[in-house]
Amino acid sequence: MELQMGNNGGDSGDEHGASNSGNKGKKAYHRHSSQQIQQLENFFKECPHPDEKQRLQLSKELGLEARQIKFWFQNRRTQAKAQIERSGNSVLRAENETIHCENLAIREAMKNVICPACGGPPFGEEERQLHLQKLRQENARLREEASLDLLN
Template sequence: EQRMETRRTNYHRLRREQIQELEAVFREIPYPDEKLRKSLSERLGMSAQQVKFWFQNHRSNSKGKTQRRETTTLKLENQMLKSDRQAIMSAMENSTYLKCRGAVVKTQDTSERQRLFKENMKLKEELRLAATHLKEGLQQNGMWPRLTRN
C-alpha cells in the first residue's frame, strides 16, 4: 500500500513535445534497442526505464486499437454480405427482379438463376470467412468466450 502511494507521488505526465518525439520514433522503430532508448531518454529528459515502458505501453495500445478497427471493419463487411445474400435469396424465391451490384437482372432466366446461385455460393463462403474472422477478432479482444479443452 505504501509502495503504491510512493509510485503515485512520483508519477508525472509527459510533455507534448516528449510524446510527439516518442511517437515519431515509434512509427519508424516500434522496438527500439537499448542504445536508442538511452539516447531518447537523455534527449527527452526521461529515465531509460520510462522510455522502455512508454514503448511497451504504446505497442500494446496500438495493437488493441488495430484489433478494434479490424473488428469494426469485419462487422460492417459481415452485415453487407448478409444483406446481399438475403436480397439474392429473396429474389430467387420470388422470381422477381433484383438490382444486384448496380445491374438489374430477371431471376426467371435460367442462366441468370445459375449465375445468381454461383454468386450466392460465393457470398456464403465470404460470409463464413467473415464470421470466422469476426469471431477471432472478438476472441482476441476478450469479447468472445474461448473454448478450453481438457
C-alpha cells in the same frame, strides 16, 4: 505483451521518480510533456522496437529514465495493436453486413422464382413435396407389412 503498472495503478512510463510524502513507497504521477510525447511518437514511427542503446539516448534527450522510455514503447505498441484490431473488426463488420444483406436479397428473390416453361412455382418444389408425401405413404405401408409379419 504486458503493460507495466506502477504501485498507484498508473503507467510506469508516466511516473516521476519523486516520492510523495503522503504515500510511503508510492511515486508521484507524472505526465510527459507534449514535446516529449511528440519526440517519442516520431521515434516510434521510425522504430517501434528501440534497443537499449536507443532507449538510453532517448532518455538523455528527453530527461526521462530509461525504464520510462521502455514502458512508454511497450504501452504504445500495445495501443497500436489494439487500434489495428479495432480497425480490422470494423472492416469485417461492414463486410458481414453486406453479405447479410445480399443473403436476404437472394432469399427474397428465391421466393419469387417461377418456372420459365409454365409460369408456375419454382421447378422442383412441387416435385419435392410430392416425393416426400409418397415416401411417407411408403413408410406407413412398410410399417403395416412389418407389423403383419410379426403377428404371423
